[in-house]
């Protein structure tokens with residue numbers, strides 16, 4: 001009976017559909033060493049952003065469940081590296097690219113676009129040459145205002 005084959009196919013391919021490619025600890029694109037990325041997050045980022053990236057009221061916005069939305073608005077990809085806490089971190093370009101890639105997948109996988117290309121050390125090195133300063137707040141507000149437009153994955 002033909003219809004029986006349909007559920008069987010769904011079962012066979014279900015894992016591939018529902019489990020993102022980066023779900024395994026070793027399989028995050030652009031993250032050569034997840035343990036090192038986590039350690040760098042702890043040392044350089046979580047003081048403001050907290051271990052779970054929920055942020056600090058009044059000072060540091062939450063990244064959890066929202067940060068990858070920047071990848072969906074114009075200039076957002078650049079913003080995520082030019083933001084002062086990232087651009088000026090005391091990390092090499094390679095370690096910084098790794099921790100940014102890691103944090104996107106770790107804290108907001110649902111909003112990472114399917115065609116996301118991980119940051120490379122070269123790209124990060126270029127972007128952090130132009131760190132945002134006082135204007136970060138204004139630039140950020142413009143992008144957050146754009147989250148509602150053309151975003152199919154509203155939460």
Ligand code: HEC
Nearest residue numbers: 044045048059060061080083084085086089100136137140
């Ligand atoms: C001194 C506190 C501080 C540290 C340390 C810090 N950040 Fe941030 N981060 C902020 C603040 C505040 C913002 C909001 C933008 C702004 O005003 O700079 C932000 C914004 C961001 C953003 C953009 C998301 C958004 O909502 O604006 C990313 C991504 C980010 N930080 C990642 C990191 C990473 C990765 C590290 C470690 C390498 C780090 N930050 C270190 C305070 C910090």
